[in-house]
Amino acid sequence: MDYSIPTINLSVIGPEIIILLTAVSVLIIGLFPNYRRWSISIVFIGIIFAFYDIYYLWNLNQVGFDGMVLADNFALLFDIIFLIGTLLTLLLSGNFINQYIRGTGEYLSLILFATLGMMLMASTNDLIVIFLGLETLSISLYILAAFRRSREDSLEAGLKYFLLGAFTTGFLLYGIALIYGSTGTTNIYSILNFLKDGSVEIGILFYIGMILIIVGFGFKAAFVPFHMWVPDVYEGSATPVTAFMSAGVKAASFAVFLRLFITGFSPIISQITGILAVLAILTMTVGNVIAIVQTNIKRMLAYSSIAHAGYILVALTALSRNIESEFSAASIMYYILVYTFMNIGAFGVVIYMEKSEEEVLKISDYAGLGFKKPFAAICMTLFMFSLAGIPPTAGFMGKLYIFSSAVESELYGLAVIGVLNAVIAVYYYLRVVIFMYMKEAVLDFSYLSARPVMALSLSISVGGIIYLGIFPQSLINLLTNIL
């Protein structure tokens, strides 16, 4: 039995290496108080290099480490989404970093490690790397959630996230073990070949393994009933961390779902359409209905993020029914990108509203913002409209694509329930807008000063949702050709 050293081909993991080096260097720089202020610039330079490397790798479809790592356009696209999320989050983190100045290195490197975990999840072909990437991501996030460790709520968020996350890891691993047992491999392509081959009957072990994997990633992506951690952890974590979590984790989980559904499980995936449909309905409805009664904006956005997972799940259901449909897959990716912009944007305004010591989180605190701080209020309005799916924002286009893909796969009932949910959802998003423009201010907003960096992040997000809302075509073309 001879094993030879595989063709390593380091350029495949170029973006990952760049991010890793950046993370390690900011960690080291964080030790020297005099140079600490440079660390954020280094991160930006690193991210720009990573973008450049992705640009370089685009269309090359490189494979490395004996097929264990892929740099196909799918992986690179998700890398872009993760990096955009990271970039936007870091632009919003200025205040938080100043507050925990001694933890700069740790904070930045943990964010980058989490990003790295996501990138690994998207760009691999083996369940073992997906698992390790997931753990890199999760452990970073447990810490980030509890980062403000002098605060009870932050620690509680961290502990809850940790316990439930580790618990779910057990289920996920059991699922992987069952898949391994029933196919003899953990490589996604080998699983596909096994299923296509048909010489061995696909037994119940495989199906239950698949379900447990869906439970494991469904937990991360916040599907009901695996969603319970979301509101508590989102509320307890520092807002920049919440913003990062809401966009990135979801995107990474859906990247894995797409990879598994489109390649590994594709021959038998239509068998779970029913389950996915039920999960989608539950996720949308529970998220939206509970969001209506929330008064804390972070919790409201948390439930809204659950509901959005439900919308994406609608497209995933459509995909599972009609696995050849490039449109469904494209609509998922489009929605994730749009969601990254609009959700981080919305959290950006929440961050902007925070005072340095205490958070300003009641929706009623936003009363009158429209007159005092028009720019922030307009941004928030657009984010809310986009989340609600009001044209001409990208959120509307995304929902349209998603429900169209459901219709295309002949899931009419699901599409109708989805639209109904979108209709309910407008209510609580618009409430924020109504507070901003139709109520007298209760807070004195004089503590809010102009923050150019933050404004830059908000502007990028606004630009993203408007541009993608009015001219979605080029992106959709790109996405349909990616698979």
Added chain:
Amino acid sequence: MTYLWLIPVFTLIGVVLNGLLGKKFGDKFVSWVGPGAVGLSFLISCIFLFKLVFDSPTGDSYIQKLFVWIAAGNLVVEAGLILDHLSVVMIMVVTGVGFVIHVYSVGYMHKDPGYARYFTYLNLFIFSMLILVMADSFLLMFVGWEGVGLCSYLLIGFWYEDKKNADAGKKAFIVNRIGDFGFLIGLFFIFIEFASLDFESVFSMASSRQIGDPVIVAITLLLFIGAVGKSAQIPLYVWLPDAMQGPTPVSALIHAATMVTAGVYMIVRCHVLYLLAPLTMSIVAVVGVVTAVYSASIGTVQNDIKRVLAYSTISQIGYMFLAVGVGAFTAGMFHLMTHAFFKGLLFLGAGSVIHSLSGEMDMRFMGGLKKYIPITFWTFLIAVLAITGIPGFSGFFSKDEILWNAFDKGNPILWVIGVFTAGLTAFYMFRLFYLTFLGESRFQSEKELHIHESPKIMTIPLIILGFFSLFGGYIGVSHSLGGENHFKKFMEPVFRNSEIIANSTSNAENSLGLEYLLMIISIIIVLIVLIIVHQIYLKRPDIASTLAKRFSLAYRVLLNKYYIDEIYHTFIVNPFIKISDIFWKIFDVKIVDGAVNGTANVIQSAGDKLRKVQTGYVQEYALSLILGAVIIIGYFIFR
């Protein structure tokens, strides 16, 4: 026609300028930019109108594709604007009436702290409305549809200090959501059925379908739900009366002249589909006529001047739906146009009255205003005569055409109800008019000092609209009255392809003489009502208040003197008012309102219950996780 985008673009510039710079540059800047933007749009629209009339003898429409919006799978939607004989009517109404109302607002909103905000919203509204009417696909139309709804909520809650206003906005919002839901589902059905959302291709594909195709019936019904929500028809009309909480020019522009008629426009735009669905058509007609009579009856017992007008609007839109429901699309559009003139004028006049009385809206505290505000009085009179359908005024021609078509193409019963509604309309309008302008003045004395005619910037718009309310009907004088009916001719190209179906239902044997007879009947009824109102509200204003108190001591005295009147009151007016009262207090307030609020409450309390599941105990979260997993696995094992 590559310059179609010029029509809406100025209003968008207005939005940006007012929104970003309005506060900085002050009210004067806003007063020029806001109406100016709409004025420019109006001028450009006029150019396009002439182009359409003179350059296009065949009546072709112009379509400008702006860019490819969605092209995925088999769905291709381009964002494009359309200018044809149908949309140009709407464009002219929206920009024309819109411009006049913008000018009026300069005076009405003078010194309001939210001046810039107001014009930003108003310009945004015109922009969205133009997108709605110029859209060449269902999708873009939906974009405009949502946009106008949004502006409507923003403007209803404009004076947000009052909680009632915010509630009204909320209600408008919820009700419209139901309608939008229907519209969106209809959109998806169209997409499934035709794989396109483009008007042109959908209609050309649809026209090869059989009449009564169930899919088309479903689509048209769903779209009609959207129209019912937006145009405030039974059962989704409840938001409109409450929407009167907004500034009066807003009520005039959005909740009378333009936005609420979008549903009618949409049906006319989709007439190809609707003509294929006779079932939907009859539902449209029935809903229209029932709404017309129902809300007219509620209008008779309202005391708030704006609420009367609101119910009147609902009722008039009911007429329009009646028209399109029997296939008389031109008549519907014609009434839409004249209604925009006279109802806009009525609201602006009411605004002028309210303005002069420093905010008083209750008609019981008005009266005798004729001598104080003459210009308002005379223009208001024109509008009242127009809406009641006095011959010679614009409303007469359009309403008469609808009634005749209801009889001719529809059913005599529709005509009977329609004429009855015309009587009711006359009743509440004259009542309003008498209570407000004539008779004794009943306002609090301290207000009398401040009564003044509105400034020129407000009265000139009244005069302009008065002019159109008076003469606007003459472009559509029907053949039977010796006219040319230019309007019908103008609209003909729109219905070119569906002409055969549209005319097939007309009963050829109905003669000209019958048409005259019906016309005269309706005129006579209106005149009788006029006399009755004159009796009640001018000669014996106390009877009216007696009626409210039912039978008091005065009854005995009256019995001897006005025997005829009293019989009339006891047996006709009084029971009728009681019924109207029941309509209002039970159907309107309890059932329909209750259903709307009930839905909202159910969702709210469901949310309240569900959130309690989130107990904060991490183990319960784990339990829910396992429970989910167990159920899914169980389903898989035992399926």
Added chain:
Amino acid sequence: MVPLNYYLILSGILFVIGVTGVLVRRNAIIIFMSIELMLNAVNLTFIAFSRYLNSIDGQIFVIMVMAVAAAEVVVGLALIIAVFRIKETVNVDEINILKW
């Protein structure tokens, strides 16, 4: 040779005991130990499959799981200690300020 099913049943039992422990105990450390028990049950499944498939990939997976478990334990215990410092308790049914 012991049939595969014996091992699978044993690991199933261990896994379920771990799950029960997570649900019923209140001490965060013991909950965490139960989670470790679950992971170990999974490891047993992996090794059993690996043996009966004549493949060594399962063992590699187990080694990775152990590395990850070690990382998780370190982080988890640090978290629990940090919580204890502030709240003076590690009972999860007393930690619920975030709810609804």
Added chain:
Amino acid sequence: MEFILFYIFGFIAVVSALLIILQKNPIYSAVFLILTLFSVAILFLLLNAQFVAAVQVLVYAGAIMTLFLFAIMLLNIKYEEKAFSKLANLKITGIFVTFVLFIEFMYMIFLRKGLGIAGNISPEKVAEVGNVELIGKILFTKYLFPFEVASLVLLVAMVGVIVLAKKKF
């Protein structure tokens, strides 16, 4: 012989696993966890996975459990008056649900059809080359990338613990 060993250590594993969740004193629980891990390690040996068995004893039962004990001592929690969650419904529903889960697993195991595609590393081969050498070879060739990533996980954990334990922030 193999059967006997399986039954003995399987039994010990299950009983001590039960005792983990039944003991009031967290230290006893930890000790029983060590016992479980140890018996599972023996089972690993039966399954021809000598290296993993050794790692299990050294790393798991040795290092990780020491850490657990250390934490328990540090927090100085000896006894709990109430060992079980005070949420009464939770216990009943929880046990019921896990019981259903157990039945489902058993059902799955008894219903399972064949296994996946077998590899080529037969016990004879392992005996010939040696388990550790095989693992070493495959770990540094085919699984080189995951191996590197595992180091990343440990690095993240280190950073994380420092964040949580650092004196000043």
